[in-house]
Amino acid sequence: MGFFDKVFGSDREEKEEKKPSGGGSFTPIVVTTDNVAQLLHDTALKYKISSHALDIRLLSFKTLIKMDPKEEEWIELEEGEWQKFNKPEILLNPDFLIKQNYELEIFKYKEEPWNSDLLLHMGSNKEKNRVVCTIKAGSIIRKADNLKSKIRNLIRMKMLRSRILIDLWDVDYDSALDDLTAKAMVQEQYILPEDLSFDVCVCFASQKPVNDELILHYKNKDEEPEESDRVDYSKRGFIQAVEKGETVIEYIKPQPGKPGRNCQGAHISVPEPLEKFKPEFRVSDAIEIDEDETRILYRAKRGGYVVFKDNTYDIQDSMELNEVSFKKTGSIDAGVETEVKLHINESDFMKDAIGTGVEVEATEVKVEGNVGASAVVTAEEVVIGGQTHQSSKIFAKQAVINVHRGFVKTSEDLQITRLEGGVAEAKKAKISQMIGGEVKAIEVDVDVMASNAKIYAVSKIVINKMLGENNRLVIDPTEIDSYHNEIISLEEKIAKIEKELARLEESREQKEALKEKSTAAVNTLKKRILEAKQRGVRPQPAFVAKIKQFQKLESDLLDLKAEIKAAERSLKETRMKLLAYQDMMVNAKIINYGEWSDYTHIEFHLLCPQIKLEYTPKPGDKMQEVYLKKVTGPDDEVSYEIAVKEAVKE
Known part of the structure; x- marks a missing residue:
């Protein structure tokens, strides 16, 4: 019964025990009691029969109260008096x-046909309220006659x-009983398809104290399990960060x-x-x-970390630490929005200021020394005075x-003194020395470039001095994260619209051909229908049906043309958005x-249409600016080609 405990057995259980138990005959008796269960138990023992073999009939009852346990006499309530006392303040x-x-x-007990297969339980919750x-x-x-009353009496x-x-x-x-008994009376008998439960008595439930x-x-928020339910032993809550307005402590x-x-x-x-x-x-005051x-x-009242x-x-x-490591501090997850500023002082180039596998997250992170293998730093502002390991990751504004x-x-913005084979992505990147590695940004400025470098940009790449060879310089918006997804989405949308347009145009051509082929015959049918009406003759249904089919064809054509116009408009708008990137x-x-070095390769990736333009500068040429030159064809078609001019210092 769910949260209900079984208080009294079902009829089936009782009936098993109500079978003759070897005792003699039992003569009905009339008694008065305030404990029916005890009375039945005592009577059964006296007559050596099962208490379940006994049945009862209520002749009358009295309700008695005391307002104070010290009172000697119980007060018997008259009919209608109970409502005076049935109040929370009294009960x-x-x-x-x-x-x-x-x-x-x-x-x-004598079994009757109406309840021989009635399985009825009484139950209550723990408090029995x-x-x-x-x-x-x-x-x-x-x-059965008076079936509803009999079930009520049984309850x-x-x-x-x-x-x-x-x-x-x-x-x-x-x-609850009306529907049940109505079906039994109509159908002679009714088999209950599922449990039927209903309240028969409800009093006052207690309310536990708090x-x-x-x-x-x-x-507590540092102790909440991750979705994977795996314990990260590197995160030991070295500091407990909070955001402005966050509840720090609660006293109930x-x-x-x-x-x-x-x-x-x-x-x-x-x-x-x-x-x-x-x-x-x-x-x-904080x-x-x-x-x-x-x-x-x-x-x-402000973001930061809690101190007791x-x-x-x-x-x-603000917090100063000598180092952040798995052994001493574990990972520090202060959160980017908490205004926590961390200053990690370890500057020995032979040691890691942020150790292997450790994660650090705060509003500002300033590291005097090195960032170790597989370490992750996330912040609004990051300053690293040493070097980053090749497997480390930095995320920042x-x-x-x-x-x-x-x-x-x-x-x-991103500033790097020396890039040694690493990967850098930013809105605007300034690299003092680039020794290999890869940079992706809207604008990239490199003071000195060595060999084997790759740069992807959108608007500008500036090299102040090129010393090495085999460098690749590419203008391609799709390589920049902030543009990539939008450009891919626009290109996919254009392809989808073009495919739909082709389908609509094919359908339009088919319907136009059918209309052209059917027009003469339809006009003839219209003429015959008109002549029939003039003679007072009802037109043939087949003629009318053909006319309606033709009218439906014309309506479908109009709808198709409207769909084509809408698709063309959508295609134009989508192409305009893509051209904005171009x-x-x-x-x-x-x-x-x-001066250009050997094996320098330059690329411009156009978006609309998708064309890659390539150029290899001549080694030894100096002070050059490579750009796209607009070319207008004989039919006013616009295309682009790579052009070179002398670079002028800004």
């Missing part, structure tokens, strides 16, 4: 007592057997519970709430307090790196203020 008072006395006839009747699936409800007798007080907190369950609790939210005040009373009339008491964690700490009747919230010192909680935004061998990506690169330029 939830532990001094109020209530019981019922029943006058019963006890007789030998809610009693539920369940008629089990498979029960057979047979037609009522089961309530008495389980010491449930009657006519005090009963629930109206007529509607014990006080101190919740350190700033610590103790709150009293609420007593109840169950359907047996017993008062349900509740304990007093426990108070063990009342705040005795202080907070700094934390605001918001208090109401049930709780106290301590919220961060001298019994005072504070939020600070802006970054300044001394020697870079790993991967770095910034959404704004306009950026059409004005792009690659400038070498120094």
Whole structure:
């Protein structure tokens, strides 16, 4: 029965025990009791039969109350008086007592056809403040006189057997029985396809007290499991960062519970709430307090990390560390939006300031020394005074790196003193020395370029001095992350629209041909229909049907032409968006203020149409600017070719 405990057996279980048990005959008796279950038990023992072989009939009952346990006499309630006492302020008072006395006839159980296959349970929750009747699936409800009343009486007798007080907190369950009995009366018998449950008695449930609790939210959020449920032992919560407005600590005040009373009339008491964690700490001006009747919230007035010192909680935004490593600190996940600034002081070029496999995330990260293998740094601003390992990764809004061998990506500016085979992506990249490696940015400026370098840009590449060979310089927006997805999406959309246009045009041509072929015959049919109407003769249905088919063809053609126009308009708009990206690169330029070296390769990747233009500068040529020159053909067709002119220092 779900959360309900079984209080009384089903009819089937009782009927198994109600079979003759070897005892002699039993003469009905009339008795008065306030405990029906005990009475049946005692009677069964006396006559040496099973209590389940006995049945009861309620003759009358009394409801008795005491307003105070010290009172000697019980007060019998007259009919209609109960509503004066059926109030929470009385029933939830532990001094109020209530019981019922029943006058019963006890007789030998005799099975009747109407309930021989009725499987009926009574159950309640743990407190017994809610009693539920369940008629089990498979029960057979047979037609009988006063069937509804008989089922109600059966429920009522089961309530008495389980010491449930009657006519005090009963629930109206007529509607639950109406449909059931109606089907049985119509069909002679009705087999219940699924369990039918309904409340028969509901009193006052108790409400548990709320014990006080101190919740350190700033610590708990670091302990929440990841989606993979795998423990990352590198993340040990070295600092607990919070954002502005975030709840740092929460104190839940103790709150009293609420007593109840169950359907047996017993008062349900509740304990007093426990108070063990009342705040005795202080907070700094960086934390605001918001208090109401049930709780106290301590919220961060600024971003930073939480510090507890001298019994005072504070939020600070700057921290200096000698190193960040798996052994000493673990990973530091302060969050980019928390305003936490980390300064890592280790500057020995033989050591790692940020160790192997460690992740560091904060608003600002300044590292005096090196970033180790597989380390990851994420921040708004990053400064690295040493070198980055080739397997390290840096993600930032802006970054300044001394020697870079790993991967770095910034959404704004990037400055690298020496790029040694690493990968750099940015909006604008400034590289002092480039020794191999790869750079992708809208604009790239390199002071000194050695060999085997690759640069991808959108608007400009500037080389101040080229010393090495085998370098590749490419203007291609699709290589830049911020443009790539949008360009690919536009190209896919253009291909899809062009395919749809081809299908629509083919369908239009077919319908146009059919219309042209059918026009003469349709005109003849129209003439015959008109002549028939003039003679007062009803036109042939086949002629009318053909005319309607032709009209449908004309309507479909109009719809097709409208669809074609809409598709052409969409294609034009999409191509314009793609051309906007091409306009950026059409004005792009690659400038070498120094001298070209051997095996330098230059590419311009046009988007609309998709064409790659290539150029190999002549070694030894100096001060050159390579750009795209617009060429207009004899039919006013526009194309582009690579051109070269003298570079002028800006």
